[in-house]
Amino acid sequence: MKNSRLRITIENPCNKIDWTSMSDYERGKFCSICSRGVVDFSKMTDGEIVNYLNRSEEAICARLNKSQMNRVLEINKPNKINHWNKIAATFALMTFTTVASANNVLDNGLKMELSINESIEDKKKYIVKNQSNDSIPKIIKGKVIEEGWDHPVQTTVFVMGTKIKVETDSLGNFEILIPKKYRKEEITLVVESTGVEGDTVLTLNVSELPKDEVIITKKPMAIGEVIRIRWWQFWK
Secondary structure (H helix, E strand, C coil), X not given: CCCCCEEEECCCCCCCCCXXXXXXXXXXXXXXXXXXXXXXXXXXXXXXXXXXXXXXXXXXXXXXXXXXXXCECCCCCCCCCCHHHHHHHHHHHHHHHHHHHHHHHHHXXXXXXXXXXXXXXXXXXXXXXXXXXXXXXXXXXXXXXXXXXXXXXXXXXXXXXXXXXXXXXXXXXXXXXXXXXXXXXXXXXXXCCCCCCCCEEEEEEHHHCCEEEEEEEECCCEEEECEEEEHHHCCC
16 A cells, blocks of 8 residues: 655755756756656646655655655545535535625715714824824835746745735745834844755845845755654654
C-alpha cells in the first residue's frame, strides 16, 4: 500500500548552484554538477507531491517552500453531501433569506425615521467622528520576488514590532495600511522565509509614504535531496 501520510524536509540544502543557472528539465531543472533532475515541488499540491514520491523509492532532489516541509502533507478528499444535508442546507438558506428580508424592512424603516429626525448638526458630528478612524492613507504597495529570476513569492509580510500582517497573492503582490497610531519614524517590513534561507528585512521612512511599487527580493528556496518521513516515524 502506498504512503498517503508523509512529511518531507531537506536536511542539507545545496549551495553548489542556483536555480536560475540550471537548464529546464521535466517538472523542474537539471543540475549539471550532480547530473540529475531537480523537481520543483513548490508548484505542486500536497497530493501531487505524495503521488510523485510514491512512484519512486529512489533519491529525489527537489525545490521546496518552507510551508511544505516538516508537516504532514494533506491530500484533499472530495466532500460528500448526502440528500438530507442538501435538504438542510436549502431550508437554512430559505430561513436566512426570510429573516434577512424582515430585517431589511425594519432597517429601512429605521433609516427613514433617522433621516427625518436627524438634524444637520448631528450629521456633521457623525461625519467628523467617522473621519477620525485609526487608519490614514499611508499605504505600502509592493511585490516579493525571488532573487535571480523575478519569480513571485507567496509568503507573509509583516511590520516588525506590530501585529500588522498580510499575505502576498499568487503574483507576489501585497498592500499594507499603516495606522495613525504608528509613531516611529521608520517602518521595518519583514518577509517570512519560504525555505531555510531566513527572513528578509526592508526598512522604509514613514515620511516617504504612501509608497507604490516596492520590490522586495528574497533569497531562493531550499534545494536538495528530499528526506521522507513516514507516518510511523512521526513520533521519533
